[in-house]
Amino acid sequence: MIELKNVSVSFGRKQVLNDFNLIFPVQKISILIGPSGCGKSTIVRLVNGLLTPDSGKVIFDKEELSTANVRDMRLKMGYVIQEGGLFPNLTAEENITLMASRRLKWSKSKISLRVEELCTLTHFDEENLNKYPAQLSGGQNQRVSLMRALMLNPDFLLLDEPFAALDPIIRSGLHVSLLEIFQKLRKTVIMVTHDLHEAAYLGDNIVLINDGSIVQAGSINELIDNPSDPFVTRFIEAQRSHLPEAKK
Amino acid sequence: MRFIFTILLLLFGSASVAQGIRVGSKKFTESVVLGELARLLAVQNGLRAEHKKELGGTRILWKALHGGDIDIYPEYTGTIQQEILAGKKFNNFSEIEKYLNSIGLSVIVPLGFNNTYALGMLKSRAKEFGITKISDLRKHFDLVFGFGNEFMDRGDGWPALRRRYRLPQKDVRGLDHDLAYRGLVGGSLDLMDLYATDAEIEYYDLFVIKDNLNHFPEYNALYVYRTELEKEYPEFVKSISALRGRIPDSKMIRMNKRAKIDGIPAAQIASDFLNEEFKISIRVKTDSFWSRLVKNTNDHLLLVLISLSAAIFISIPLGIFSVRHPRIGQIVISVTGIIQTIPSLAILVFMIPLLGIGAGPALMALFLYSLLPVVRNTHSGIIDIPKHLIESADALGMTDFEKMRYVQVPLAARSILSGIKTAAVINVGIATLGALIGAGGYGQPILTGIRLDDIGLILEGAVPAALLALLVQGGFDLLERIVLPRGLRLKD
Numbered sequence: 214m215i216e217l218k219n220v221s222v223s224f225g226r227k228q229v230l231n232d233f234n235l236i237f238p239v240q241k242i243s244i245l246i247g248p249s250g251c252g253k254s255t256i257v258r259l260v261n262g263l264l265t266p267d268s269g270k271v272i273f274d275k276e277e278l279s280t281a282n283v284r285d286m287r288l289k290m291g292y293v294i295q296e297g298g299l300f301p302n303l304t305a306e307e308n309i310t311l312m313a314s315r316r317l318k319w320s321k322s323k324i325s326l327r328v329e330e331l332c333t334l335t336h337f338d339e340e341n342l343n344k345y346p347a348q349l350s351g352g353q354n355q356r357v358s359l360m361r362a363l364m365l366n367p368d369f370l371l372l373d374e375p376f377a378a379l380d381p382i383i384r385s386g387l388h389v390s391l392l393e394i395f396q397k398l399r400k401t402v403i404m405v406t407h408d409l410h411e412a413a414y415l416g417d418n419i420v421l422i423n424d425g426s427i428v429q430a431g432s433i434n435e436l437i438d439n440p441s442d443p444f445v446t447r448f449i450e451a452q453r454s455h456l457p458e459a460k461k
Numbered sequence: 462m463r464f465i466f467t468i469l470l471l472l473f474g475s476a477s478v479a480q481g482i483r484v485g486s487k488k489f490t491e492s493v494v495l496g497e498l499a500r501l502l503a504v505q506n507g508l509r510a511e512h513k514k515e516l517g518g519t520r521i522l523w524k525a526l527h528g529g530d531i532d533i534y535p536e537y538t539g540t541i542q543q544e545i546l547a548g549k550k551f552n553n554f555s556e557i558e559k560y561l562n563s564i565g566l567s568v569i570v571p572l573g574f575n576n577t578y579a580l581g582m583l584k585s586r587a588k589e590f591g592i593t594k595i596s597d598l599r600k601h602f603d604l605v606f607g608f609g610n611e612f613m614d615r616g617d618g619w620p621a622l623r624r625r626y627r628l629p630q631k632d633v634r635g636l637d638h639d640l641a642y643r644g645l646v647g648g649s650l651d652l653m654d655l656y657a658t659d660a661e662i663e664y665y666d667l668f669v670i671k672d673n674l675n676h677f678p679e680y681n682a683l684y685v686y687r688t689e690l691e692k693e694y695p696e697f698v699k700s701i702s703a704l705r706g707r708i709p710d711s712k713m714i715r716m717n718k719r720a721k722i723d724g725i726p727a728a729q730i731a732s733d734f735l736n737e738e739f740k741i742s743i744r745v746k747t748d749s750f751w752s753r754l755v756k757n758t759n760d761h762l763l764l765v766l767i768s769l770s771a772a773i774f775i776s777i778p779l780g781i782f783s784v785r786h787p788r789i790g791q792i793v794i795s796v797t798g799i800i801q802t803i804p805s806l807a808i809l810v811f812m813i814p815l816l817g818i819g820a821g822p823a824l825m826a827l828f829l830y831s832l833l834p835v836v837r838n839t840h841s842g843i844i845d846i847p848k849h850l851i852e853s854a855d856a857l858g859m860t861d862f863e864k865m866r867y868v869q870v871p872l873a874a875r876s877i878l879s880g881i882k883t884a885a886v887i888n889v890g891i892a893t894l895g896a897l898i899g900a901g902g903y904g905q906p907i908l909t910g911i912r913l914d915d916i917g918l919i920l921e922g923a924v925p926a927a928l929l930a931l932l933v934q935g936g937f938d939l940l941e942r943i944v945l946p947r948g949l950r951l952k953d
Contacts, residue, residue, distance in 0.1 A: 263855060294853065294856075298850060298852065300854075300868055301949055302868075302949050303867070311867060315867070346948065347948060
């Protein structure tokens with residue numbers, strides 16, 4: 214379980230989160246959704262310690278995140294961002310195994326076994342492991358990024374708009390893989406997106422955020438059937454397909 | 462910093478302390494010939510002798526003699542009085558001699574000739590303006606004057622001369638003495654300072670303007686040496702003392718002419734003189750073109766390689782440090798930037814009291830000049846890495862060191878390398894100035910070439926220096942392909 218307790222964050226004069234509270238349940242896929250600038254990315258960055266709250270706490274299973282433990286905690290958190298964040302000077306495999314080999318000193322056989330497993334899981338062609346990010350497509354790079362996040366078998370998986378930069382066909386392929394992975398691994402997942410379809414397809418628990426506060430949290434059906442606020446309906450309507458009825 | 466000093470001292474300080482007699486000379490022909498005379502007399506006494514010739518100026522030689530980097534060099538009474546000891550009051554030269562003895566120095570004086578300063582013009586020009594004495598210059602305020610750099614600011618030089626004669630000329634340029642002759646003959650200068658024994662006076666048929674107010678003091682030639690030599694090498698002091706009074710004006714002018722007009726090597730001229738005057742015969746060997754080239758290349762490469770390696774060793778960590786501590790980093794970058802703006806010759810001279818003459822101060826100056834490009838490029842290379850990559854490294858749980866080792870330095874490699882390349886190319890160029898303080902290198906033939914108006918000799922230094930710069934450039938381009946992480950090269 215990850216809990217944000219009375220968290221406030223501001224950037225300069227702008228208050229992004231004010232006395233914010235949220236719990237991400239264990240082994241559930243929580244989706245943070247909302248318009249740009251609503252604070253959803255800020256929440257993920259708080260969770261992995263890239264941001265420190267002005268006040269309040271981030272708690273992992275009773276342990277509070279602090280500067281002292283943030284590095285160790287990060288080894289238990291996989292993190293995938295929009296641009297992938299792969300290091301261009303390293304091959305796909307080096308990107309995936311960097312921490313396992315350099316920090317944790319895993320044996321070669323343990324590493325190659327794990328990489329093989331991940332390739333199968335993410336449908337990544339092992340032949341591409343020796344290629345550099347510049348030689349791979351955007352979709353392949355996001356699979357590598359996902360493998361890197363999963364390498365140490367973390368308890369938590371954080372995804373910050375991982376597919377926003379990809380074209381729709383590749384994105385939908387990745388959605389299928391990701392759902393498969395989520396179902397297989399049963400990790401506590403936090404994913405940020407602004408795409409309602411993605412949220413509906415992948416998420417157990419959708420948290421709609423606007424202007425730094427939670428508007429409504431629940432399943433997609435709850436949001437559609439029992440909107441707590443006119444904003445929920447407006448947000449959903451805005452993302453419904455505008456294709457003509459006949460072609461739907 | 463102190464650590465580097467020590468390393469450089471160990472490397473080069475010791476190498477320059479050779480056994481035997483170390484002679485110095487200034488970068489004009491007469492001084493080099495007198496230096497060769499001293500060297501040959503040492504050789505004749507069976508001593509090892511080294512001639513650090515064409516050092517950059519009176520101050521450099523004086524500091525070197527004081528610091529024990531050289532044992533003896535030729536000087537002039539007027540220079541000691543007007544420049545070296547300017548500001549101290551002496552009634553006559555024997556008082557000066559007493560003072561010198563008190564600071565551990567002795568002189569052999571006079572050698573015979575008086576190489577005083579004079580002002581000279583082309584005869585035709587002087588006639589055209591009706592100039593015979595310096596006072597006549599007052600009426601011709603638009604004449605262009607070109608003076609040797611030392612003359613521009615010495616006690617009896619241009620400022621004092623102008624005051625004495627109340628001269629109105631504004632267009633006064635400081636330049637190398639040997640180059641001034643070319644300016645005078647070529648017509649870009651109307652008037653220059655002459656040394657009375659310059660062979661060019663006769664060769665170019667120059668008019669020596671009368672010093673009607675007796676402004677210029679006597680410049681009697683002498684040798685000044687460390688008094689300790691009398692104990693260490695008494696036989697050498699004895700034989701060089703025999704030169705006292707043996708070189709009158711006529712003989713010095715002839716030797717200067719043979720060197721500058723006839724192009725005979727200084728060593729040969731010195732040897733001929735000793736043979737004629739003292740029946741001493743010493744075989745002088747002249748180095749072949751190739752052996753000179755090898756020696757100069759060797760000196761030059763050592764200067765560049767050692768200073769650059771030391772700079773890389775210090776600058777990359779300094780650049781990384783500047784990223785981590787932005788406030789102090791800004792200061793570090795500013796300081797290295799300020800060093801860059803100090804003229805190279807000034808840095809060389811600043812280093813002499815600390816490191817003596819020779820390779821030591823040259824290495825230190827080159828090292829200091831190399832800092833800025835490498836520090837700045839390391840810093841900017843790291844700062845310019847996209848933020849999301851640094852955050853990815855953080856999010857993986859990397860320590861600062863891991864982040865530096867696996868992400869920041871490799872991603873900044875291209876920038877760091879190009880900083881090193883810039884430093885190396887600059888170094889190859891600045892190292893040619895090393896010859897002015899006795900560090901050798903490609904600057905040596907350039908200095909001699911300027912002195913003797915010998916284009917061939919100038920090219921002997923300039924061409925290899927240019928080629929070396931190109932080679933360094935090419936070498937680094939090649940290195941970039943090897944060192945740069947493959948993933949980064951794929952982009953282009």
